[in-house]
Amino acid sequence: MINNENFKANFRAVKEKSPLVHNITNYVAMNFSANALLAIGASPVMSHATEEVAEMALMAGALVINIGTLDAEWIESMIIAGKAKHDSEGVVIMDPVGVGATVYRTKTAWRIIEECHPNIIRGNASEIMALLNADVKSKGVDSSCRSEDAVDSALKLANRTGAIVVISGEIDYITDGKRVEKISNGSRMMPCVTAMGCTASSMVGAFAAVNTNHFDASVHAMALMGIAGEIASRNSAGPGSLLTNFIDTLYNITEDTLVETLRQ
Numbered sequence: 001m002i003n004n005e006n007f008k009a010n011f012r013a014v015k016e017k018s019p020l021v022h023n024i025t026n027y028v029a030m031n032f033s034a035n036a037l038l039a040i041g042a043s044p045v046m047s048h049a050t051e052e053v054a055e056m057a058l059m060a061g062a063l064v065i066n067i068g069t070l071d072a073e074w075i076e077s078m079i080i081a082g083k084a085k086h087d088s089e090g091v092v093i094m095d096p097v098g099v100g101a102t103v104y105r106t107k108t109a110w111r112i113i114e115e116c117h118p119n120i121i122r123g124n125a126s127e128i129m130a131l132l133n134a135d136v137k138s139k140g141v142d143s144s145c146r147s148e149d150a151v152d153s154a155l156k157l158a159n160r161t162g163a164i165v166v167i168s169g170e171i172d173y174i175t176d177g178k179r180v181e182k183i184s185n186g187s188r189m190m191p192c193v194t195a196m197g198c199t200a201s202s203m204v205g206a207f208a209a210v211n212t213n214h215f216d217a218s219v220h221a222m223a224l225m226g227i228a229g230e231i232a233s234r235n236s237a238g239p240g241s242l243l244t245n246f247i248d249t250l251y252n253i254t255e256d257t258l259v260e261t262l263r264q
Helices: 004-017 030-039 053-059 072-087 103-116 125-132 147-161 196-209 214-233 239-252 255-261
Strands: 020-024 043-046 062-066 092-095 120-124 164-168 172-175 180-183
Touching: 004 196, 004 214, 004 255, 020 030, 020 053, 020 072, 020 196, 030 043, 030 196, 030 239, 053 072, 062 072, 062 196, 072 092, 072 103, 092 103, 092 196, 103 125, 120 125, 120 147, 120 196, 120 214, 125 147, 125 164, 147 164, 147 172, 147 180, 164 196, 164 214, 172 214, 180 214, 196 214, 214 239, 214 255
Parallel strands: 020 043, 020 062, 062 092, 092 120, 120 164
Antiparallel strands: 164 172, 172 180
């Protein structure tokens, strides 16, 4: 179970320290993820040039690698930045977007895992399952499986890689290979807003940048995502207004509201 005081302290630390989060992410997610990070007090940078990614990664509190819109040059940037961050004992978060959709995408995901050693891997159920089972196919970048179906795969992936593994879905699950935590907050409208999952990975980056306990940081970030989505949906007529209300909720949410709304 989440320790409420630790949750509030981690949330407060993001606002007070304003960590720089380096995102090598996809075109679809850049604007949304950057605005979400700004709303909680973090500082986003979206940099993917091979000439500067290592330097930028070392400056940042956390590096988020997202393979949503794959490109050969971007992959090299991800590897350069990821190796630099890992070698400096920094925090690397990986989002294996669309793994299982194509062989190229799955091979790329494993190349990043094996060469960059991410501390945290966050994906939807299909993505987490496809990393371990080539027979599992994702529906583009959307999950075709329920999050609870991927818990066993997440446990195996965590033990194989040493990473914290986060499954996002109607219920979010977080595991270190032994413990499993779940978050039940959220809204059925959230999957209708593109890059919501990508933004969750960036949020994990912000929390992990100020909390060396990567399991707790992942749990806290996913709890904030679910709570903000749930609150924002109450005044949203559809996905369009949810997107705006979600950013506003992140900006205005209080520590007390977080712990009062949390459902596990």
